[in-house]
Amino acid sequence: MKPAATDINRTAVDTSGMAAAQGEIESFATDRIVITGTFHPGDALELRPGRRVAVFVYDVGACQECEGLEEERDEATDRADVAKHELREAERELEKLRAHVLDLEGQLVDAREALDGALKHQT
Numbered sequence: 001m002k003p004a005a006t007d008i009n010r011t012a013v014d015t016s017g018m019a020a021a022q023g024e025i026e027s028f029a030t031d032r033i034v035i036t037g038t039f040h041p042g043d044a045l046e047l048r049p050g051r052r053v054a055v056f057v058y059d060v061g062a063c064q065e066c067e068g069l070e071e072e073r074d075e076a077t078d079r080a081d082v083a084k085h086e087l088r089e090a091e092r093e094l095e096k097l098r099a100h101v102l103d104l105e106g107q108l109v110d111a112r113e114a115l116d117g118a119l120k121h122q123t
Contacts (some may be wrong), residue, residue, distance in 0.1 A: 026034045 026036055028034065
């Protein structure tokens with residue numbers, strides 16, 4: 001379970017003397033610090049003397065695309081599950097038909113033998 005984020009009144013981050021990174025700390029918890037602002041890949045923020053964090057780009061469009069792909073994957077999985085169920089039902093019906101055909105085949109053999117016997121008695 002993640003600890004609750006703690007708001008620290010949007011403390012400004014000092015980026016003087018660094019690349020064009022400018023931002024504010026919105027919240028922090030033991031597992032993360034949320035900083036919003038203008039950052040570029042490779043920029044660094046100094047939160048405490050001697051401590052730096054790398055700036056990773058969070059691409060909202062890419063995240064939305066991934067979420068869309070995940071939804072499509074889930075829909076495809078659901079369709080595949082339905083198709084598997086329908087296939088199992090079709091296989092069961094096919095087995096019933098095969099059994100019925102074998103039964104009819106046996107009846108035809110019996111009828112043919114009976115007809116052959118009847119024809120022999122007529123001659």
